[in-house]
Amino acid sequence: MVKVGTFFAMSFGAFLFWQTMDKVHVWIALHQDEKKEKMEKEAEIRRMREEFYQQQKEKDSLA
Template sequence: MVKVSTFFGMSFGAFIFWQTMDKVHVWIALHQDEKKERMEKESEIRRMREELYQQQREKDALA
């Protein structure tokens, strides 16, 4: 009886461990995706800002 309950206890523990690891993996992947999206947005903002500065310089040069 002890062997059977130990087996079920260890099986349940392994199941809980793998479920937790799966959730941690998903959380890490989502966090990395959010970071990548934020970096892309910042890059787009920098590009647009540089483009606007360039247009302003051209206007100032013509004036």
Template structure:
């Protein structure tokens, strides 16, 4: 009886452990996706800003 109870407890513990690891894995993956999206947005903003600055410089050069 003790062996059955021990086996059941160990199986339950392993199940809980794997479920929690799955949740941690999903959490990490979501945060990596959010970080990637944020970096892509920042790169796009930087590219647009550089393009606008280049256009402004060209307009200043053409006026001068």
């Protein structure tokens, strides 16, 4: 009976461990996606800002 209880407890513990690891994996993936999106937005802002500065330089040089 002790062996059956131990087996059940270990199986349940393994199940809880894998469920927790799955949730941690999903959280990490979402966090990385958020970081990637933030970096892409910042890069787009930098590109647009640089383009705007170039347009201003062209206008200033023509004027």
